[in-house]
Amino acid sequence: GEDVEQSLFLSVREGDSSVINCTYTDSSSTYLYWYKQEPGAGLQLLTYIFSNMDMKQDQRLTVLLNKKDKHLSLRIADTQTGDSAIYFCAESKMKGGSYIPTFGRGTSLIVHP
Amino acid sequence: NAGVTQTPKFRVLKTGQSMTLLCAQDMNHEYMYWYRQDPGMGLRLIHYSVGEGTTAKGEVPDGYNVSRLKKQNFLLGLESAAPSQTSVYFCASRQSGRGADTEAFFGQGTRLTVV
Numbered sequence: 001g002e003d004v005e006q007s008l009f010l011s012v013r014e015g016d017s018s019v020i021n022c023t024y025t026d027s028s029s030t031y032l033y034w035y036k037q038e039p040g041a042g043l044q045l046l047t048y049i050f051s052n053m054d055m056k057q058d059q060r061l062t063v064l065l066n067k068k069d070k071h072l073s074l075r076i077a078d079t080q081t082g083d084s085a086i087y088f089c090a091e092s093k094m095k096g097g098s099y100i101p102t103f104g105r106g107t108s109l110i111v112h113p
Numbered sequence: 114n115a116g117v118t119q120t121p122k123f124r125v126l127k128t129g130q131s132m133t134l135l136c137a138q139d140m141n142h143e144y145m146y147w148y149r150q151d152p153g154m155g156l157r158l159i160h161y162s163v164g165e166g167t168t169a170k171g172e173v174p175d176g177y178n179v180s181r182l183k184k185q186n187f188l189l190g191l192e193s194a195a196p197s198q199t200s201v202y203f204c205a206s207r208q209s210g211r212g213a214d215t216e217a218f219f220g221q222g223t224r225l226t227v228v
């Protein structure tokens with residue numbers, strides 16, 4: 001199986017909440033990340049969470065971490081059309097003595113009026 | 114404040130041609146990475162470097178070579194391009210640190226088409 005798994009698509013109505021889910025494999029990951037990719041652009045760090053935290057809130061974003069189940073989620077409150085993008089979950093996986101950012105396939109979030 | 118810069122941004126190659134993609138970062142980062150992004154596949158690691166003069170293979174290294182002669186530059190080479198190498202290539206860098214405590218910064222990508 002893949003190291004980081006997430007669903008490929010999510011469609012929501014403007015103003016609703018969006019929840020993007022992710023599962024990962026490396027229990028030693030210290031940090032877990034959410035990156036956002038807008039069309040034609042590179043990836044930008046959206047938020048991250050330390051592995052010893054259960055939740056992190058940053059304005060409209062809430063990250064929940066269930067370390068036991070290796071499950072990470074990103075909730076976007078009051079989703080706007082500008083939130084339409086691909087969202088990547090990432091863990092830092094130990095390889096050869098260093099941590100390598102390892103990404104899921106990305107979830108395409110489509111926000112419609 | 115340039116961050117991570119990739120050149121070129123677009124390129125069309127014929128099968129069998131060679132080329133080099135350049136990644137430059139001005140943040141004095143130790144670690145640099147080359148990924149390829151394909152539809153529905155996410156980002157897959159090609160090669161990476163943990164410091165000047167070092168390189169290592171990632172998940173999909175075949176058909177690519179890399180060099181890190183200077184700390185700020187990480188070059189990705191295609192010796193004999195194949196259509197399967199049509200992709201968007203992203204470079205990233207991050208500061209070294211204990212564990213994974215640093216953000217990875219990405220370039221804007223290079224869109225490569227091999228015909």
